[in-house]
Amino acid sequence: MVSLSAYLTVALIVFCIGLFGALSHKNTLIVFLSIELMLNAVNLNFIAFTKYGFFPNISGQVIALFVMTVAALEVAIGLAILLTLYRNKKTIDLDEIY
Amino acid sequence: MNGEVIFFVLFSLGAIIGAVFVLVFRKAVYALLSAVLTFVSMSGLYILLTAEFVAGVQLLIYSGAITILMLFAIMLTKQKTGTTRKRMIRFQWPVIIPIVLLMIIIFYGIHKVTPPRKPVSYGKNNTEQIGELIFTQYMIPFEMISVLLLAALIGAIILAKKENT
Structure with missing residues (x-):
């Protein structure tokens, strides 16, 4: 049987990779993808705790659904901002946007 | 294994x-x-x-x-x-x-970290339990999410629209 800490470790590794990508890449699209990776890792934590947690409860799955909704909204708004930025500045590199 | x-x-x-x-x-x-x-x-x-x-x-x-x-x-x-x-x-x-x-x-x-309880399996009516919980305990967050969806829809359309049209 797979233990709780195995799931938490996978989520931790994916979260740290996403954090590194969000802080170190210049391309705005890659930064968005990294933020999505971080949100996914958090969702994995929630769902792991619904099964193996100290107080196992199905509320974690509901919270994970809410997180997914907000992630989708964030991507929609972010990409609209990105297209407006590209129309005005002709670039989406983070170090050329002042 | x-x-x-x-x-x-x-x-x-x-x-x-x-x-x-x-x-x-x-x-x-x-x-x-x-x-x-x-x-x-x-x-x-x-x-x-x-x-x-x-x-x-x-x-x-x-x-x-x-x-x-x-x-x-x-x-x-x-x-x-x-x-x-x-x-x-x-x-x-x-x-x-x-x-x-x-x-x-x-x-x-x-x-x-080892939880003190046995793992729970929610079985076949997993979706039913989620629905019941959304429409009882999490009713207000659910409605707030729908308002947020509407606001984000309008915001995305306004942001992506060209300025002179």
Whole structure:
């Protein structure tokens, strides 16, 4: 049987990779993808705790659904901002946007 | 070694490898496709954790909607495809060292956490329980999410509209 800490470790590794990508890449699209990776890792934590947690409860799955909704909204708004930025500045590199 | 362990190793390797290749690939389309590998592996992990409804929603929203939106954004903009030095910030050590420290500290906290109870399996009526909980205990957050969806829809349309029309 797979233990709780195995799931938490996978989520931790994916979260740290996403954090590194969000802080170190210049391309705005890659930064968005990294933020999505971080949100996914958090969702994995929630769902792991619904099964193996100290107080196992199905509320974690509901919270994970809410997180997914907000992630989708964030991507929609972010990409609209990105297209407006590209129309005005002709670039989406983070170090050329002042 | 039973089937659960085998599938756990497969899906977690898929998730980690996909996350790494998001940062490694030079072209944004390839990075997006490896992010899809991560999303699909995550939904496999959800199925292992007996959260089938959330796994289906994950496949629909992440691998469907978000990927298509990102693909449109990649098509409509122009990216630089250079070497690593062009794509990433110049000094990476001030970023890497705190992240590795954070990883070590959290891993020290979680590496031998053992819950005192037996794992719960929600069985076939998993989706029914989620629905009941959404419409009783989480009623107000659910309605707030719908208002937020409407606001984001209007905001995205107004932001992406051309100024002179």
